[in-house]
Amino acid sequence: MGIRRKKLTQDAKLNLIPILDAIFIFIFFLLMSAQFIDIYEIGSDAPITTSSENHPEKNPLNLTIELSKNKIVIKKGIDGIIHKTIKIKNLTEYNKSLQELKKQYPKENSAILKPARNFKYENIVKVIDQTREVTQENVFVTAVDNKNRKYPSKVLFDKIIFETQD
Amino acid sequence: MKKMFFGDKGRRKSEPMEIDITSLLDILVILLVFLLKSYNASNLKLDLVKNLAIPDSDARKLGAHSVIVQVDKDNNIWLKRKRIGNVNSGAQKIESLYAALESEQKVYKEQNKKANKAINLVFDKELSYKKMKKIMHTSSLAGYTEFKFIVQGNY
Numbered sequence: 001m002g003i004r005r006k007k008l009t010q011d012a013k014l015n016l017i018p019i020l021d022a023i024f025i026f027i028f029f030l031l032m033s034a035q036f037i038d039i040y041e042i043g044s045d046a047p048i049t050t051s052s053e054n055h056p057e058k059n060p061l062n063l064t065i066e067l068s069k070n071k072i073v074i075k076k077g078i079d080g081i082i083h084k085t086i087k088i089k090n091l092t093e094y095n096k097s098l099q100e101l102k103k104q105y106p107k108e109n110s111a112i113l114k115p116a117r118n119f120k121y122e123n124i125v126k127v128i129d130q131t132r133e134v135t136q137e138n139v140f141v142t143a144v145d146n147k148n149r150k151y152p153s154k155v156l157f158d159k160i161i162f163e164t165q166d
Numbered sequence: 167m168k169k170m171f172f173g174d175k176g177r178r179k180s181e182p183m184e185i186d187i188t189s190l191l192d193i194l195v196i197l198l199v200f201l202l203k204s205y206n207a208s209n210l211k212l213d214l215v216k217n218l219a220i221p222d223s224d225a226r227k228l229g230a231h232s233v234i235v236q237v238d239k240d241n242n243i244w245l246k247r248k249r250i251g252n253v254n255s256g257a258q259k260i261e262s263l264y265a266a267l268e269s270e271q272k273v274y275k276e277q278n279k280k281a282n283k284a285i286n287l288v289f290d291k292e293l294s295y296k297k298m299k300k301i302m303h304t305s306s307l308a309g310y311t312e313f314k315f316i317v318q319g320n321y
Contacts, residue, residue, distance in 0.1 A: 015185065023194050030201035038319035039212055039220075041229040041286070046302065046311040115295040122221040122291035124298075125317055129224045163303065
């Protein structure tokens with residue numbers, strides 16, 4: 001009896017060599033595909049002019065954001081009425097103002113960016129980040145889908161268009 | 167007689183040598199976890215040129231493979247890691263970039279029977295909007311109207 005038990009315990013050894021081989025190959029492929037900086041993209045379309053065959057909304061938001069060295073000017077409407085002027089350093093307030101606008105215009109998703117000529121790319125990206133999404137945690141805005149159903153969302157104005165005319 | 171001479175030594179040699187690989191396995195598992203964390207499913211492979219620092223962003227949309235135009239700190243324009251000109255040359259349209267992009271578009275059209283609209287723009291974070299605009303304007307003239315600004319994820 002004693003001998004039988006001994007034999008059974010000796011047979012239970014795992015052969016890890018094939019698993020190790022597989023892991024080594026896996027690591028090799030992962031190392032080959034590894035990119036040590038996380039890169040992402042921010043999409044933006046070139047402005048296009050279309051004929052007025054599609055009837056636009058009566059009062060479109062036409063959100064335009066003017067960026068200069070010290071301030072951000074939020075304009076709305078076809079006439080470009082100034083909605084708010086915010087200091088460039090106060091991006092949280094800028095984000096909150098856009099949240100208010102999104103509540104008023106839940107179907108709108110585009111914003112026209114009009115930076116000054118010497119405005120730095122790094123700062124443009126910061127403004128885009130604040131324009132695209134609600135940055136505060138646990139804060140959501142109401143968005144409307146194609147079938148007019150409301151749902152909570154973090155997205156504000158994610159369709160960024162650059163104003164390229166002087 | 168043999169047993170008398172070699173005794174225990176002969177027995178030890180015939181026993182299979184066992185290596186303890188537990189610690190090696192530990193290292194491999196840790197390495198695997200880190201590599202899996204850094205794995206990026208995007209097919210965009212970016213090889214940054216010298217003197218170029220891309221800005222940080224909250225964006226989390228993965229990039230896709232397309233033409234990559236890079237502009238470094240010294241305003242040099244790079245296409246496929248080949249210097250093709252400087253942003254300061256020309257007025258609104260940069261001729262050297264336009265010609266290079268147009269030939270890229272031609273090759274793409276021949277291969278895919280349709281135009282490629284997407285362009286990956288990798289700009290140095292210090293670049294001014296005036297220079298950005300020139301690149302964007304030239305790109306759109308060459309048929310690339312979907313700009314993809316490549317940024318670095320900040321955590």
